Amino acid sequence: MSSLQPIYLYHTNDLHSNLEQWPAAVSYVKECARFHDKKEETALFFDLGDHADRVHPVTEATRGKGNVALLNQGGIHYAAIGNNEGITLSKVELEALYEEAEFTVLLANLFDENGHLPAWARPYDIVETKEGVRIGLIGMTVPFYPFYRELGWDVRDPLDILPGLAAEVKQQADAVVLLSHLGYPQDEEIARTYSDIDVILGAHTHHLLKTSILQNDTLIAQCGKSGYYAGQVKLEFDKETKQLINKEGAAVDISKEEPDSGTNHLLQQLKKDAEATMNHAVAFMEEPLPVSWTDESPFADKLAQGLREWCGAEISMVNSGLLLKSLPSGTVRRADLHRLCPHPINPCVLPVPGAVLKETISAAFTEKMIHLPVKGLGFRGEVLGRMAFSGMDIVWEKNGTREQIKDIQIHGESLDPKRTYQLATADMFTFGPLFPGLAHCGPKTYYMPEMMRDVLAFALKHKEG
Numbered sequence: 001m002s003s004l005q006p007i008y009l010y011h012t013n014d015l016h017s018n019l020e021q022w023p024a025a026v027s028y029v030k031e032c033a034r035f036h037d038k039k040e041e042t043a044l045f046f047d048l049g050d051h052a053d054r055v056h057p058v059t060e061a062t063r064g065k066g067n068v069a070l071l072n073q074g075g076i077h078y079a080a081i082g083n084n085e086g087i088t089l090s091k092v093e094l095e096a097l098y099e100e101a102e103f104t105v106l107l108a109n110l111f112d113e114n115g116h117l118p119a120w121a122r123p124y125d126i127v128e129t130k131e132g133v134r135i136g137l138i139g140m141t142v143p144f145y146p147f148y149r150e151l152g153w154d155v156r157d158p159l160d161i162l163p164g165l166a167a168e169v170k171q172q173a174d175a176v177v178l179l180s181h182l183g184y185p186q187d188e189e190i191a192r193t194y195s196d197i198d199v200i201l202g203a204h205t206h207h208l209l210k211t212s213i214l215q216n217d218t219l220i221a222q223c224g225k226s227g228y229y230a231g232q233v234k235l236e237f238d239k240e241t242k243q244l245i246n247k248e249g250a251a252v253d254i255s256k257e258e259p260d261s262g263t264n265h266l267l268q269q270l271k272k273d274a275e276a277t278m279n280h281a282v283a284f285m286e287e288p289l290p291v292s293w294t295d296e297s298p299f300a301d302k303l304a305q306g307l308r309e310w311c312g313a314e315i316s317m318v319n320s321g322l323l324l325k326s327l328p329s330g331t332v333r334r335a336d337l338h339r340l341c342p343h344p345i346n347p348c349v350l351p352v353p354g355a356v357l358k359e360t361i362s363a364a365f366t367e368k369m370i371h372l373p374v375k376g377l378g379f380r381g382e383v384l385g386r387m388a389f390s391g392m393d394i395v396w397e398k399n400g401t402r403e404q405i406k407d408i409q410i411h412g413e414s415l416d417p418k419r420t421y422q423l424a425t426a427d428m429f430t431f432g433p434l435f436p437g438l439a440h441c442g443p444k445t446y447y448m449p450e451m452m453r454d455v456l457a458f459a460l461k462h463k464e465g
Helices: 019-038 057-062 065-073 083-087 091-097 145-151 158-170 184-193 261-277 298-311 334-340 354-364 452-461
Strands: 004-012 042-047 104-106 124-128 134-141 175-181 199-202 213-215 218-221 229-238 244-253 281-285 315-319 330-333 347-353 387-390 392-399 402-410 420-426
Touching: 004 019, 004 199, 004 244, 019 042, 019 065, 019 229, 019 261, 057 065, 057 261, 057 334, 065 091, 065 261, 083 091, 083 145, 104 124, 104 134, 124 158, 134 158, 158 175, 158 184, 175 184, 184 199, 184 213, 184 218, 199 229, 218 229, 218 244, 281 334, 281 452, 298 315, 298 347, 298 387, 298 420, 298 452, 315 354, 330 334, 334 452, 347 354, 354 402, 354 420, 387 392
Parallel strands: 004 042, 134 175, 175 199, 199 218, 315 420
Antiparallel strands: 004 229, 124 134, 213 218, 229 244, 281 330, 315 387, 347 420, 392 402
8 A cells, every 4th residue: 555645736727718618627627526535535626816807798797706606616625816806806896706705715915905915815724634634725916016006905026925924834734835826937936936835836827837847846837728728736745744755747638528517507697697787788879980900990099089088198099909890880788898899908198208109109000010919918809900099190101102100290289209298098008018118108007997998988978079
């Protein structure tokens, strides 16, 4: 008989409301639970955040509570939160999100304005298994400081909290597991730096580690995105001393699992309820508003105008790729705005020197940028698209067979390279990779929790603007 006692950890991460795949994931989880129950072995089940994504009508309509119901159906024991749970919901909505949760939320680096951890979360937990093994569990989420601050939260650097907390948990546990929604590079840094962490179940950067990585004796596991893989980690302890002897993990392809019927039924009911909620009328359009990702278009112009007015800014700039299709005439419902503009992207206002603005506009009109297939940054569309403006006019001139910018007029006057302008735009342009010039401007004001579709609703209601 073996002298080693196995304990199993199963984990999902970054479903991003790909809810149609969740019944297959639940089927796999339940199958594993039954298998280990039959063998009288301990198995723990985790979700590592970004399960909810308001790109899906169910998440939008229920503000994530539908996702919690689906997690309950999956038999999850513990969950971390991701940035989609943390910063795409208002503070009130996040406070209410886990009211019906049948699992424990672990989160050690988020506090309210009084410096208290949220009532719905615990910084860590100690699980004592039936075999007498103690597993310490810690939860951390990625600290998007300006966004949490605008929402009324105090998110803190995990590396300021983790050393002392991990040491405290280590004193009480035979193994320490970090539920990390920090991203693979940060997980690697933690593994290199801290010896008190035995396993990191990771998320956020969507890395698919088909075989878990052992770094500095810390096992790092992560299984991609959208629920097509689930992670399985096996920990082996000495039966007498409870010392952790061996650890290994892998990502398992669960995309072809037979969907769990109970979860399917729940999902269909959630969809039906969401459809009723999203049927609320927002505006009525006498004429259609077409959009083009490559040419000027009225729908994109309307969004740019609404953004400038809603933010009270001097000028605005927004990409037409935010609008996935044209808007037909007739009644506009919440479902229409969500379908046409599903991105968890917020309005932002920032001061921009004229020289930087001119450089940014010139870059935006290159074929490369117009047709750029953007991934991440909250963008859920296909390509960046052509820029639309309000308060600004671009004057073009022919240069052979090509057109180039001759002048940029701002409220009837040529752009002054030395003057600073208050620009309203999408927050995705302030993060760095697309337009570095804007990323370096500040201070930035992010409007939370409103998203671009809320601005669109405002624009359509105020047709005369």
